[in-house]
Amino acid sequence: MEAHDPADVEQEAEVTFRDRIATVSEEGKRNWIYPKKPSGKFYRWRTWLSWVLLAFLFFAPFIKINGEQLLLLNILERKFVIFGVVFWPQDFHLFVLIMIATIVFIFLFTAVYGRIFCGWICPQTIFMEMVFRKIEYLIEGDAQQQRALNAAPWTTSKISKKSLKQMIFFGISFLISNLFLAYIIGIEELLVIVSEPPSEHFGGFVAIMLFSGAFYFVFSWFREQVCVLVCPYGRLQSVLLDDNSVVISYDYKRGEERKRFRKDDAREDAGDCVDCHQCVVVCPTGIDIRNGTQLECVNCTACIDACDNVMDKVGFPRGLIRYASNNAIATGAKELFTTRVIAYTAVLAAIVAALVILFALRTDVEATILRAPGTLYLKQGEDQIRNLFTIKVVNKTREQTPIRLELLSHEGTLQIVGGRQITVEASDYAETAFFIDIPRDKLSGMKTPIRIGVYSGELLLEEVETGFMGPNK
Numbered sequence: 317m318e319a320h321d322p323a324d325v326e327q328e329a330e331v332t333f334r335d336r337i338a339t340v341s342e343e344g345k346r347n348w349i350y351p352k353k354p355s356g357k358f359y360r361w362r363t364w365l366s367w368v369l370l371a372f373l374f375f376a377p378f379i380k381i382n383g384e385q386l387l388l389l390n391i392l393e394r395k396f397v398i399f400g401v402v403f404w405p406q407d408f409h410l411f412v413l414i415m416i417a418t419i420v421f422i423f424l425f426t427a428v429y430g431r432i433f434c435g436w437i438c439p440q441t442i443f444m445e446m447v448f449r450k451i452e453y454l455i456e457g458d459a460q461q462q463r464a465l466n467a468a469p470w471t472t473s474k475i476s477k478k479s480l481k482q483m484i485f486f487g488i489s490f491l492i493s494n495l496f497l498a499y500i501i502g503i504e505e506l507l508v509i510v511s512e513p514p515s516e517h518f519g520g521f522v523a524i525m526l527f528s529g530a531f532y533f534v535f536s537w538f539r540e541q542v543c544v545l546v547c548p549y550g551r552l553q554s555v556l557l558d559d560n561s562v563v564i565s566y567d568y569k570r571g572e573e574r575k576r577f578r579k580d581d582a583r584e585d586a587g588d589c590v591d592c593h594q595c596v597v598v599c600p601t602g603i604d605i606r607n608g609t610q611l612e613c614v615n616c617t618a619c620i621d622a623c624d625n626v627m628d629k630v631g632f633p634r635g636l637i638r639y640a641s642n643n644a645i646a647t648g649a650k651e652l653f654t655t656r657v658i659a660y661t662a663v664l665a666a667i668v669a670a671l672v673i674l675f676a677l678r679t680d681v682e683a684t685i686l687r688a689p690g691t692l693y694l695k696q697g698e699d700q701i702r703n704l705f706t707i708k709v710v711n712k713t714r715e716q717t718p719i720r721l722e723l724l725s726h727e728g729t730l731q732i733v734g735g736r737q738i739t740v741e742a743s744d745y746a747e748t749a750f751f752i753d754i755p756r757d758k759l760s761g762m763k764t765p766i767r768i769g770v771y772s773g774e775l776l777l778e779e780v781e782t783g784f785m786g787p788n789k
Contacts, residue, residue, distance in 0.1 A: 338602030356621025377498040424660035430563035435615035493527030550611035595619035711740035725767040728754035
């Protein structure tokens with residue numbers, strides 16, 4: 317692993333222009349990035365936003381709405397809760413539309429504002445830059461101190477600092493893994509696993525440790541490689557961005573030709589860029605933003621703050637590096653609503669409208685009735701034909717619901733297997749089987765469509781259509 321020394325950047329500027337990613341050396345080895353601690357208005361805003369998002373992330377599992385966790389993605393039980401509303405597998409079509417709407421929104425948002433999500437909202441960036449990196453700065457110092465510490469021999473001071481940092485990193489990773497499981501199995505189940513001996517919940521204990529190890533590996537060693545190598549978003553931006561997309565950009569018209577700043581030195585032939593490389597040394601992925609938009613750039617704004625601080629010191633206007641489109645810098649044009657953006661917006665609006673309609677039509681109780689697989693019809697007496705059906709009733713309300721079935725389309729009888737009443741607990745489901753007997757002369761052939769009413773008391777909740785098998789006439 318090789319250190320990424322900013323002193324070498326100036327000499328290699330022409331050689332390294334987009335010929336390889338900043339985190340890999342010419343020999344194919346890892347360039348360890350030592351970003352300088354940023355400071356400035358954007359960094360403050362990102363810090364405040366990260367506090368809000370982290371507070372929501374850590375406290376959301378403890379927030380209850382009508383007895384349900386605020387957010388729950390229980391894949392094991394196929395139960396999903398979003399802002400207190402329970403969704404079951406029968407609502408899968410809603411999730412499909414939500415996912416499509418999310419993808420279209422990402423396309424739209426990226427086409428207009430680039431990777432602003434990565435720098436401001438992405439959990440990877442927030443945890444890395446606003447939690448783990450700040451702890452590293454606190455224990456080991458800024459970039460130069462970290463580089464010197466890693467190059468120094470193993471003394472008691474170095475061992476103490478490294479051990480303290482790694483223990484804190486693993487502790488936070490352990491906390492994150494518990495939080496992650498709280499969104500999957502629920503906070504109550506997690507508290508049971510945590511409070512009781514590991515031997516009684518060995519599977520849960522193993523899951524927590526595996527997640528802890530994964531998070532620890534990512535934030536202590538893999539770091540920016542998640543954004544550069546794993547996350548597909550950086551590669552997607554090459555087809556999502558255009559010349560009107562607002563991204564972090566270097567104003568080359570104003571900045572070129574680059575020249576070091578010296579007092580009383582005439583700059584008639586030079587631009588405002590003083591070639592200080594502060595935008596490079598603060599970058600958490602090690603790129604030079606002056607080379608243009610690159611897949612490693614996560615729009616974290618560290619280079620903007622660094623450049624603005626330098627501009628203040630030398631007396632030049634801020635904004636040499638800023639949020640801007642390529643057209644805005646090249647021609648001064650500021651066209652935002654392009655044909656592609658309008659098309660994305662129209663598709664997104666249609667999907668959202670469909671979601672609103674489907675949510676409005678969503679029933680509190682949903683029943684699925686099917687003929688029992690592998691069964692044929694039975695003859696009952698001289699003229700009765702019997703079929704066996706199964707029913708699964710999902711109760712999406714928070715109250716216990718009694719269910720009554722009634723054959724609506726034909727003369728006949730409906731009998732629950734075992735004669736028991738169907739009762740579905742709140743936010744739960746129930747399964748059972750029942751027989752339907754229909755006179756043979758009322759059937760239309762080998763498969764007769766029938767309608768079954770699902771009632772709660774006298775209230776018709778749903779009508780279900782299915783097929784009734786009989787002899788061929």
